[in-house]
Amino acid sequence: MVLEGLGKSLRGVLGRIGSASSVDEELIKDICKDLQRALLEADVNVRLVLDVTNKVKDRALNESPAAGRSMKDHVSQIIYQELVALVNNGEGIALKPQTIMMVGLYGQGKTTTTGKLALYFSKKGLSVGLIGADVYRPAALDQLKQLGEKVGVEVYGEPGQTDAALIVKNGLERFKDKKIVIIDTSGRHALEDDLIEEIKRIAEVAKPQERVLVLDSQVGQQAGPQAEAFHNAVGVTGVILTKMDGTAKGGGAISAISKTNARIVFLGTGEHIRDLEAFDAKKFISRLLGMGDLSGLMQIASEEIDDQEAMEAVSRAIMTGKFNLNDMYYQMAAVGKMGTLQKLMTMLPGMSGMEDKIDFEASQKKLTVFRTIMDSMTNEEKEDPSLIKAKRIERIANGAGVTPHDVRELLKQYNTMKKTMTSFGKDRKMRKQMMKQMAGVDLDSLKELQGSG
Ligand SMILES: Nc1nc2c(ncn2[C@@H]2O[C@H](COP(=O)(O)OP(=O)(O)O)[C@@H](O)[C@H]2O)c(=O)[nH]1
Ligand SMILES: [Mg+2]
Incomplete structure (x- = not known):
């Protein structure tokens, strides 16, 4: 059972409002008590809890609902807004x-x-160096190096060295010309003194912003004590919540x-x-409260690769005669829209969890493998696949965890599509036909590899 207490109890609070026959002062006070309990149980600091619940109470009792809005919606909206304000704690990491x-x-x-x-930072045009300072797990440096290779970013590490702070010192020296240096450190299964000592020493050496x-x-519930311990050691400035693609909603x-x-x-x-x-506070709280994320939905609808956009990419490719692997990827993504669908499902009220039950279609599998292989390519190679010859094929296959044959298959597919693309010119019907063709793009031989990347 996942420790997802806060989201659940907050959803309970909203549910109580929803099922009440009417909203009066007594209910508002009760609701605020529930809210207080939910936040305190989640180890949220008492001062903050009182702050939030007092604001909710005050606003719910004194503000009148906007025209056409029910009192229930009004109170729920206030809770939502105050929780958003609670997590909206500053800007992202500066560029x-x-x-x-x-x-x-x-x-x-x-x-x-x-x-x-x-x-992320490379894409923003900032040079990046990574330092592998996890001296605790032998494979950690290899893992980081693989990631660095995927992104095209240099990784500094000293295999066998047990002094993490020394590695960091040397790494910083090596990367003194890089704009961004990121230090990966060791973890432990539980909070241990030696870990705390280690990260303290690294922080002293690196003086990270x-x-x-x-x-x-x-x-x-463990999130509070964990955060506190790390905070006491190095002064935490930012939090990154991982695995938000799972069922947990991140109340911790x-x-x-x-x-x-x-x-x-x-x-x-x-x-x-x-x-x-x-991080988007509104989206996060909507999800935590199980309200669904309308703003997120709208964004996906307009922002994610859709047919229209893909069609445009196709015609652009035809007009300019340029068609690279990125173009191919976008078109495949547009046609096999399962990824988008999955994302939508997680945002719809009452639908979270459903996404696990969807049987992914072959096109999505192909796309995943395709993406994995593409991730092992450099930008240059994606822009100009003709650069990809035997040696590079081997390197790419290694990085992606597939065989060279798989990479060749992909390139073959690309070449076929490119040919089709340039020969069938500007005919609209033809273009539509092509889109269909792409959906069934023949990477069957790669299918079994799904998940291996
Ligand atoms: N689904 C999912 N898995 C993740 C995410 N972030 C990390 N992981 C997985 O979590 C596991 C542990 O990650 P790792 O980076 O090695 O953790 P570390 O020990 O803190 O360095 C790996 O299998 C990752 O692939 C995420 O956002 N979503
Ligand atoms: Mg690690």
Whole structure:
């Protein structure tokens, strides 16, 4: 059973409002008591709890609902707004030269998130260096190196060295020309003194501007004490909640930020290197309260790759005669929209959990493999696949955990599509036909590999 107490009890509070016959002063006071209990049980700091519940009570008793809005909706809305205000604790990580230190217990997602951040900052045009300072787990450096290779970012580590602070010192020296340096550190299964000592020493050496606590969204009540311990050691400035793609709703984060006074900066939304979302307080609280996320839905509808956009990409490709692997990927993604659908499901009220029951279609599987392989390519290679010759094929296959044959299959597919694309010119019907073709893109031989990346 996942420790997801806070979300559940908050949903209970809203449910109580929903089922009440009328909203009067007594109910509001009761509701505020429930709210208080829910937050206190989640280890949210007493002062904050009183602050939030007093505001809710005050507003619910004194503000009148907007025209056409029921009293029930009004009170629910106030609770929602005050919770949003509670987690809306500052800006994201600034796009300026700085050192970022990752801390957290074992398995929370530090190393994975380090890779995601490297991609994030690289994409913003900032040079990045990664330091592998996890001296506790032998495989940690390899894991980080693999991620660094995927993103095209240099990783500094010293295999066999047990002095983490020394590695960090040397790494910083090596990366003195990089704009962003991210330090991945060790974890433990539980809070232990030697871990605390180690990260303290690293922080002394590195003087990182950001000390980011990485927290699995499934961590419930433990989030408070964990955050407090890390905060006492290094002064946590930001929290990243990982595994938000699962069923947990991340209520523990509220305890964590209440103990650290830090803000939540990102959410990890999958195992993949691109699965990192800037934190959005409204979206987060909607999800926590089970309200569904309308703003998120709208965003996806307009922002995610849709047919229209893909069609545009196709015609652009035809007009300019340029068609690279990124184009191919977007078109496949548009046609096999299951990924988008899955995301939508998690945001719809009452639908969370349903996404597990959807049987993913073949196109999605192909897409996943395709994405994995593409992630092992450099940007240059994706822009100009003709660069990908034998040696590179081998490197890409290794990085993606597939065979060279699989990579060749993909390239073959790409070449066929490119040919089709350029020969069937501007005919609209033809383009539609092509879209269909892409949905069934023949990567069957890769299917079994799904999940291996
Ligand atoms: N589904 C999902 N898995 C994640 C996410 N972040 C990390 N993981 C997985 O969690 C596991 C532990 O991650 P890792 O980065 O090694 O944790 P660390 O011990 O804190 O460095 C790995 O299997 C990751 O793939 C996420 O946002 N979503
Ligand atoms: Mg790690």
